[in-house]
Each structure stands twice: as C-alpha cells, then as structure tokens.
Amino acid sequence: xxxxxxxxxxxxxxxxxxxxxxxxxxxxxxxxxxxxxxxxxxxxxxxxxxxxxxxxxxxxxxxxxxxxxxxxxxxxxxxxxxxxxxxxxxxxxxxxxxxx
Numbered sequence: 001x002x003x004x005x006x007x008x009x010x011x012x013x014x015x016x017x018x019x020x021x022x023x024x025x026x027x028x029x030x031x032x033x034x035x036x037x038x039x040x041x042x043x044x045x046x047x048x049x050x051x052x053x054x055x056x057x058x059x060x061x062x063x064x065x066x067x068x069x070x071x072x073x074x075x076x077x078x079x080x081x082x083x084x085x086x087x088x089x090x091x092x093x094x095x096x097x098x099x100x
C-alpha cells in the first residue's frame with residue numbers, strides 16, 4: 001500500500017482513515033465503558049449534534065499519522081490527497097461549529 005504514489009489513493013485514504021478511526025474510537029473508548037451498541041451510539045450523536053465536530057476532530061488525528069507516514073516514504077502525491085481530504089474534513093467541522 002505504501003508503494004503507490006497517486007492522488008486518488010491519497011483521497012481514498014484521507015476519506016477512509018477517519019471513518020476507521022471512528023470505529024476504533026467506538027470499540028476501544030465508548031463500548032467498554034458505556035456498554036452501548038453502535039446504533040445506540042449513533043442515536044446519541046444524532047441527539048447531541050454538538051458532539052459531532054469534537055468526535056470528527058479526534059478521528060482526524062489518525063489522518064495526521066497516515067500523512068506523516070506517506071511524507072516520510074516520499075510519496076508526496078498521495079500525501080497531497082490525504083492533506084486535501086483532511087482540509088475538507090476541517091472545513092466541514094468549522095461549518096458545523098458555525099451552524100450550531
């Protein structure tokens with residue numbers, strides 16, 4: 001996976017990494033302490049919309065790690081795609097914070 005260097009791969013990684021981080025956060029932080037199912041947790045997020053930007057920000061931390069790995073391997077075009085998706089997520093977070 002680290003051997004390819006193209007923009008679509010970076011965009012895909014930049015999109016899917018926060019989604020994977022969300023599920024990891026749910027599995028290792030939320031589920032052991034609160035014993036709620038994924039559907040219940042999504043319902044809690046739906047009811048408490050102010051939690052969505054905070055949770056998304058936490059999930060973007062894993063994007064930073066993937067970006068770091070690709071820049072260290074000199075896969076700059078893929079890193080650009082990851083950075084692009086990170087900025088799009090960040091703009092979405094800012095818009096959610098401004099709307100609330």
